[in-house]
Amino acid sequence: NASDVQIYPEPGSITVEDLPEGMRKFGARLIGRIDEAGAVREPYGVLDEALELIDTKLTEQYKIDADRVYVLGHSMGGMGTFTAIYQHPDRFAAAIPSAGIFFPWLDAKRIQDVPIWIFHGDADPTVDYIGSSHPFQRLKKLKANAKFTTLKDVKHNANQYGFNYTGDDIEKGYITEYASDRVDKTDHIWDWLFRQTRSRQVEDAALNETLKGINDRFKNVDVQLVEWPAALQENLGELKRIAFMATPVEKSEGKLPLLITLHGGGGRNMSLNQQLERSAKVKGLGLSELAEKDMILLEPNTAAPFDPASLNIMLDYVLATYPDIDTNRIYVMGHSMGGRGTWTWINESADRFAAASPNGFSASYSGDAEGLARLPIWGMVGGADKPETIAGVKGMVERVREAGNQRVKYTEFPDANHAAANAAVFSSVELVDWMLGFSKVD
Structure with missing residues (x-):
């Protein structure tokens, strides 16, 4: 060695x-x-x-x-x-x-x-x-x-x-x-x-240069890098060491809702710097700036499909570290691999969320849909996406409706392929407004 x-x-x-x-x-x-x-x-x-x-x-x-x-x-x-x-x-x-x-x-x-x-x-x-x-x-x-x-x-x-x-x-x-x-x-x-390593230091320097550029452009939110402590990282599986967070520039009084956004499969092989740049353009950070809401947005990064167990450990740490988060107003959304990650997470831990939006993925239907009967869910997909992806999102919506869920929505973007649907999802202020309208105490 x-x-x-x-x-x-x-x-x-x-x-x-x-x-x-x-x-x-x-x-x-x-x-x-x-x-x-x-x-x-x-x-x-x-x-x-x-x-x-x-x-x-x-x-x-x-x-x-x-x-x-x-x-x-x-x-x-x-x-x-x-x-x-x-x-x-x-x-x-x-x-x-x-x-x-x-x-x-x-x-x-x-x-x-x-x-x-x-x-x-x-x-x-x-x-x-x-x-x-x-x-x-x-x-x-x-x-x-x-x-x-x-x-x-x-x-x-x-x-x-x-x-x-x-x-x-x-x-x-x-x-x-x-x-x-x-x-x-x-x-x-x-x-x-x-x-600590020098190569990591070089990566961090590039991240901070990109971060500065984003914050110079953004007017409504302040973007930060959140690095998981070493002891926590050991239990986070394939989650990368840094997540992205956006908070309002002008924070109102009281606790804030938390929106967690899960990226797609393309981010697995990107550097953290590339992911940061992309998030500011067509992912969670860009959506937080566009939405102009009093909320905290968290975007974890992963090198493999999202694992609910790791995400739950991450969320426990975030809630313990950021006491300003309203635990009754936690939301999750994603597209493609992030949509599947959202779906698997809410299937295992529906009680943690006030609303969810799994989008653009071919769903698998294991587990008891009755566990999702009370969780507001909005599924979105591109009308020109792969047939199995369209069928997957439609099937997901139908399944939770059959379980008795009356707060389910479905949107199909006409002529939108997979990439265009991703852009539509992460520019939907209407979706953010809809999710923020729900609380676990409702």
Whole structure:
């Protein structure tokens, strides 16, 4: 297996040490240290020498994964960590500066895409807390990939807590803030660190450039990236690590309904960036901007057909994380593979939804349709789609009607093929209005 290298940019000679117990599974670390007591410390340590050593001797000696090189440090090492990612933002997969300083005259935009987890004790008498809190606020304005843990009443030993961090402790006042929704919320420090990769960072940079363009164009909703925590991701099957969310620019008081949109089969082989662009044009994000409704829209992404079990785990997390969602007004819709995903999900968990719209797919009729007798359902299909697709949606509607459902609708778009029907579904403000008119308490 390729080894990971964490660089501690301290002055002095370079040595390779074994990792402490409990971290050895993660590889090796490269540590710069002072050879003699009282030695003069150079301002930026031996970073260039360390990088050269990685690129030459260590690459020959070990199987170094250049995609997974990390930097962390405490106190002067914390400042050095900030300096390292500022000087070489394209070299590091992630950084952990503890009780450090990022000078205010440096451009925070250079480090906004590097995953950073900052730690600082608010009672630090040696390095002022503002040395970390101020740069975090700058990163927060940039919606950077950064998080900041304040350690209440901790002095200049934040590293003892930070480098062993396993999650917030509200009673003790150990609280983590996030600069944006794209931050990985994994709460175990080492699990978080080694989950980050340079290739992922490059992907995230492209995503954020696309995201900025979308939000510059959109006037009614604010689009965000939602990254599932590592512990959750393990239980989400083939769902990709990032989902898309749209919230109203001007939010009204009270809780908001949630509309979940499921994409079609074409999205399985797309990059997240391609999916984001497409969603803004002909999928859920575009519909949320067009509809101009007080609602939250969530679009998960998958590399395989949607699995109801994974979707239910996802929904549980979303409801626990976003308390502003009205649990009596949750809706789901999709077209093609997303239509089938909608259909299978409501067949297993009809009681979670106030209304649903499975569209453009050839339905299979397993299970008891009586479980859908009370759920409002609107099925749509293109009139020029494949005969089995048209028959599938018609059959679905007829089946739930036969089960006693009086709140069922069917729409066939004349002369519309599969792609045209998708565009019609995801531009139907009428459909959104119809779904939002229902609540589970009705």
